[in-house]
Amino acid sequence: MVYSSILDWIHFPDVMSNMYYPFDVYNLPYDISYKLWELLGGTIAWLINLLLPGNPVSTWLICDEVVNMFALIIFMIVIFLVVFIATLISLWEERKVLGRLMDRRGTMIGMKGFLQCVADGLKTFMKENTMPKKVDKMTYMWTLSLVIGTSVLIACMIPLSQRWFVVDYSTGLLIIMALFALAPFFILVSGWGQNNKYSLIGGMRAAELMISYEVPILIMIATTALMAGSFNIGDIVNAQFNSTWYFIPQIVGFITFFFCATAESERTPFDIAEAEAELVEGWQTEYAGMKWGLIMLGDYFRGYVACAMITIMYLGGWLLPWDPLQINTYLPELTFLIKTWFVFFMMIILRGAIARVRPDQILNIGWKVFMPLSVVNLAIVLMLKIGGVY
Amino acid sequence: MDTDATYQAPSVDEIKTLLTERFAGKVNVTKTETRRVYATLPKEIVHEVCEYIHEKLTFEHISTVIGVDMVDYMQVVYHISNYHTGTMIELTTNLDNHDLHVQSISDIWVGGNWHERETYELFGIIFDGHPKLERLLTPDTYEFYPFRKSYKLRGQE
Amino acid sequence: MAKDVLDIKAESAVMDTDKMWIIMGPQHPFSHGLWTLKIQVDGEIVKDAEPIVGYLHRGWEKEAEARSYPKIIPMADRLCYAASMTYTHLFCMTVEKALDIDVPEKAKYIRIVADEICRIQSHLMWLAAVGTDLGNFTVFLWCMREREFFMDLNVRLCGARMTTNYPRIGGVRNDTTELFDRDVMRCVERFEKVLMDDIVTLIDDSSVFVSRMKGVGYLTREQTVNLGITGPAMRGAGVDFDIRRDDPYDNYDKIDFDVPVMTQGDSYSRYQVRIEEMLQSCKIIRQAVQKVKALGKNAPYRLKVPSNVPAGRSTVRLEDPRGESLMYLISDGTDKPYRLKVRSPIFTNVSAAKPLVQGCRIADVPVVMAMIDMCLGETDR
Numbered sequence: 047m048v049y050s051s052i053l054d055w056i057h058f059p060d061v062m063s064n065m066y067y068p069f070d071v072y073n074l075p076y077d078i079s080y081k082l083w084e085l086l087g088g089t090i091a092w093l094i095n096l097l098l099p100g101n102p103v104s105t106w107l108i109c110d111e112v113v114n115m116f117a118l119i120i121f122m123i124v125i126f127l128v129v130f131i132a133t134l135i136s137l138w139e140e141r142k143v144l145g146r147l148m149d150r151r152g153t154m155i156g157m158k159g160f161l162q163c164v165a166d167g168l169k170t171f172m173k174e175n176t177m178p179k180k181v182d183k184m185t186y187m188w189t190l191s192l193v194i195g196t197s198v199l200i201a202c203m204i205p206l207s208q209r210w211f212v213v214d215y216s217t218g219l220l221i222i223m224a225l226f227a228l229a230p231f232f233i234l235v236s237g238w239g240q241n242n243k244y245s246l247i248g249g250m251r252a253a254e255l256m257i258s259y260e261v262p263i264l265i266m267i268a269t270t271a272l273m274a275g276s277f278n279i280g281d282i283v284n285a286q287f288n289s290t291w292y293f294i295p296q297i298v299g300f301i302t303f304f305f306c307a308t309a310e311s312e313r314t315p316f317d318i319a320e321a322e323a324e325l326v327e328g329w330q331t332e333y334a335g336m337k338w339g340l341i342m343l344g345d346y347f348r349g350y351v352a353c354a355m356i357t358i359m360y361l362g363g364w365l366l367p368w369d370p371l372q373i374n375t376y377l378p379e380l381t382f383l384i385k386t387w388f389v390f391f392m393m394i395i396l397r398g399a400i401a402r403v404r405p406d407q408i409l410n411i412g413w414k415v416f417m418p419l420s421v422v423n424l425a426i427v428l429m430l431k432i433g434g435v436y
Numbered sequence: 437m438d439t440d441a442t443y444q445a446p447s448v449d450e451i452k453t454l455l456t457e458r459f460a461g462k463v464n465v466t467k468t469e470t471r472r473v474y475a476t477l478p479k480e481i482v483h484e485v486c487e488y489i490h491e492k493l494t495f496e497h498i499s500t501v502i503g504v505d506m507v508d509y510m511q512v513v514y515h516i517s518n519y520h521t522g523t524m525i526e527l528t529t530n531l532d533n534h535d536l537h538v539q540s541i542s543d544i545w546v547g548g549n550w551h552e553r554e555t556y557e558l559f560g561i562i563f564d565g566h567p568k569l570e571r572l573l574t575p576d577t578y579e580f581y582p583f584r585k586s587y588k589l590r591g592q593e
Numbered sequence: 594m595a596k597d598v599l600d601i602k603a604e605s606a607v608m609d610t611d612k613m614w615i616i617m618g619p620q621h622p623f624s625h626g627l628w629t630l631k632i633q634v635d636g637e638i639v640k641d642a643e644p645i646v647g648y649l650h651r652g653w654e655k656e657a658e659a660r661s662y663p664k665i666i667p668m669a670d671r672l673c674y675a676a677s678m679t680y681t682h683l684f685c686m687t688v689e690k691a692l693d694i695d696v697p698e699k700a701k702y703i704r705i706v707a708d709e710i711c712r713i714q715s716h717l718m719w720l721a722a723v724g725t726d727l728g729n730f731t732v733f734l735w736c737m738r739e740r741e742f743f744m745d746l747n748v749r750l751c752g753a754r755m756t757t758n759y760p761r762i763g764g765v766r767n768d769t770t771e772l773f774d775r776d777v778m779r780c781v782e783r784f785e786k787v788l789m790d791d792i793v794t795l796i797d798d799s800s801v802f803v804s805r806m807k808g809v810g811y812l813t814r815e816q817t818v819n820l821g822i823t824g825p826a827m828r829g830a831g832v833d834f835d836i837r838r839d840d841p842y843d844n845y846d847k848i849d850f851d852v853p854v855m856t857q858g859d860s861y862s863r864y865q866v867r868i869e870e871m872l873q874s875c876k877i878i879r880q881a882v883q884k885v886k887a888l889g890k891n892a893p894y895r896l897k898v899p900s901n902v903p904a905g906r907s908t909v910r911l912e913d914p915r916g917e918s919l920m921y922l923i924s925d926g927t928d929k930p931y932r933l934k935v936r937s938p939i940f941t942n943v944s945a946a947k948p949l950v951q952g953c954r955i956a957d958v959p960v961v962m963a964m965i966d967m968c969l970g971e972t973d974r
Binding site for chain 1: 613615617621622623637724725726727728729730731733734735738795799801802804805954955956957958959
Binding site: 471472496497498499500502504505513515519521522524526545546547548549550551554572573574575582583587589 | 646647650652654655656659818819820821822823832833834836839840908910917919921923932934936940941944945973974
């Protein structure tokens with residue numbers, strides 16, 4: 047199709063009609079980015095055409111393949127931005143709620159303190175990028191990028207609704223869990239590579255934490271999958287919509303998973319890998335400036351993922367069982383995020399209320415309490431399944 | 437009085453009598469007040485007297501070991517207290533300037549360990565038998581003893 | 594076969610693993626001040642420890658020899674920022690004893706009030722530090738909030754918050770301000786409620802807090818006494834001794850209070866002793882304020898004292914918030930001391946770091962050392 051006029055181009059066709067459409071079902075962020083590129087690319091094509099009428103570049107810019115390519119790039123940015131802002135809001139929520147718990151006000155600068163996160167981010171980027179002389183440079187940088195990279199990756203892979211997803215695997219939950227569990231390996235290697243005793247101990251603690259909490263978490267994921275009959279996130283959410291939210295039959299599992307997820311995302315009562323009272327900053331000791339800022343951001347991404355998993359597995363995902371305002375049709379993404387922030391709120395309360403647990407106590411709790419409880423939860427679900435309740 | 441018996445809560449008068457009887461002619465009780473006994477003694481028997489005070493008079497706690505530079509001679513002052521009566525004994529012993537050695541009491545009261553180290557580094561008094569007589573508050577490189585009167589502060593002379 | 598198993602067991606019992614020295618400090622979040630704790634760890638277990646102090650050594654005692662007596666009072670404030678009132682009080686008492694004078698009744702009671710306010714303040718700061726060492730900032734901020742009220746009482750009394758410069762040789766600097774007794778009563782009344790309802794409930798009802806403190810840093814009574822540990826850390830190990838009661842100074846013998854003693858000897862009992870001490874301090878403050886009020890507005894609060902102190906020696910000891918502090922003064926008839934020695938409780942307490950942390954885990958080290966309540970100004974002097 048040769049370019050002739052701007053209206054040829056910006057006419058917002060159905061994205062599904064594009065023969066290179068990469069998904070099987072309708073995808074909202076892709077639709078948005080497709081339309082964005084139509085506006086942007088259409089304008090560029092129009093401008094070039096004004097200068098050089100009948101040139102081939104304008105034609106190239108509007109063909110199906112190229113539109114699809116640029117739409118995918120914008121799609122990535124859109125997905126990341128939404129997750130990023132959701133994470134920043136949870137960071138802001140933590141600062142405000144924790145502040146109120148401690149009888150202070152939390153951050154106060156700009157938009158009720160929200161802009162403080164942005165300012166902090168900018169500040170860490172301004173700092174000098176130092177690297178200690180004696181670290182193993184390869185492991186020092188690579189493990190850091192991998193820790194942050196996997197955290198951001200899983201945060202982006204969490205679907206916000208039936209129409210807001212990146213990939214729609216039949217084993218979505220397992221893949222998210224697998225990526226979630228990768229980071230402690232990198233932390234261990236990073237702690238070793240930093241040539242610092244605090245980092246080494248922090249890395250070892252991260253590894254022992256991971257080993258002891260991975261098992262109950264996986265058992266509980268299997269339990270939920272057993273109940274829903276699928277590992278697909280959409281199927282699990284729909285199954286909860288059709289019966290009840292799973293935290294009612296799996297109340298034991300819900301509570302256990304909540305604590306295990308808190309431990310797995312290394313938030314404060316369980317943050318033995320970076321216990322600042324005795325280990326300075328644990329495995330992050332040698333990371334300065336921007337690197338440290340990114341690590342903090344990665345931590346909050348992991349916190350967001352943990353909360354999102356709880357929401358998907360126990361709190362009905364993006365669907366409300368009783369829906370007079372038609373939110374399920376129009377804004378399921380918002381439902382999902384609000385539920386996630388609510389779970390995060392509970393984690394903040396936990397952080398404000400109790401002290402850091404000692405490493406040996408954490409292992410004790412993990413193996414002697416959470417592990418049996420997850421098996422008990424599995425037994426309950428099996429009985430319900432056999433009894434035909436679910 | 438029976439100088440070999442163990443007293444848990446001896447009174448001030450009892451302490452005075454016991455000390456003067458047991459170490460006749462050596463320990464000189466100079467003054468007594470309410471819950472305070474002041475005594476002087478030669479440096480040779482410091483360890484012996486301290487052991488007696490600890491074992492038989494049940495003075496479980498050493499408050500301080502103080503060094504004093506009297507220019508012509510040095511002094512070491514011990515404050516030893518009893519947890520049952522609140523009594524405190526103050527022992528003062530004189531050391532010659534050219535023989536600043538005294539038996540360490542940190543084997544009787546471990547709590548005296550750091551006080552002796554401090555006195556050593558600030559006055560140069562050497563406590564024989566101390567497990568680790570090294571500088572504590574001042575850097576290891578110091579070759580002088582800053583609390584002696586011969587060490588003048590800037591602007592003081 | 595069975596023999597082999599036994600052999601392996603016996604071998605693993607003596608198997609030597611590599612030990613590692615970790616140097617915690619001088620800039621480390623757990624060391625509240627400039628000091629270093631070298632610990633040797635075998636995995637997570639602490640095998641050996643050595644405290645290193647002296648970063649803050651100012652030669653306080655030598656400095657004091659070059660100053661006249663009243664000029665030492667503000668210096669004594671700087672011995673410990675958290676409990677400045679007690680050190681100034683101690684110095685004034687030592688000089689008064691050398692002068693052989695008896696300060697007016699009113700001054701004695703005002704000093705008691707000031708001391709106990711200081712004690713509560715210091716203990717609150719300690720509790721805040723325990724909160725951060727345990728990884729909980731709620732306790733920290735709540736304690737700091739409560740501490741502000743006592744800071745304000747200091748301001749009402751003498752105009753300064755921390756380094757108060759208030760007691761004087763022969764009395765106190767100024768009389769209590771108007772309505773001071775009302776303010777003290779209100780503050781104490783409120784504090785007792787908040788401490789028990791908020792802070793202690795938050796800590797004691799949480800099994801995490803309690804299990805972090807219980808059973809760590811254990812010392813027997815004999816060990817504690819022999820190591821020279823004093824103060825709440827000693828009373829937590831079952832030594833029933835408090836200088837305020839057993840060797841009273843000023844007018845503590847005319848005031849009715851209890852000395853809390855626990856016998857478990859671990860970190861948790863030291864914590865409980867301190868909490869109970871704060872409540873007892875409230876009790877003392879109440880009585881002392883009543884006594885001050887009963888003495889009337891025109892009662893004398895300060896004596897004129899000569900500037901030259903007659904030659905002699907005097908020793909006074911006092912129950913600091915952290916333990917037994919003692920001053921030994923040799924005067925030579927001039928207006929400057931010949932020698933002034935300060936015995937700081939923490940100097941001795943911290944020397945007991947090795948037996949305290951031996952056998953603990955790394956994560957316990959901040960909790961155990963927090964129970965000593967470090968203050969480096971007085972340790973290094």
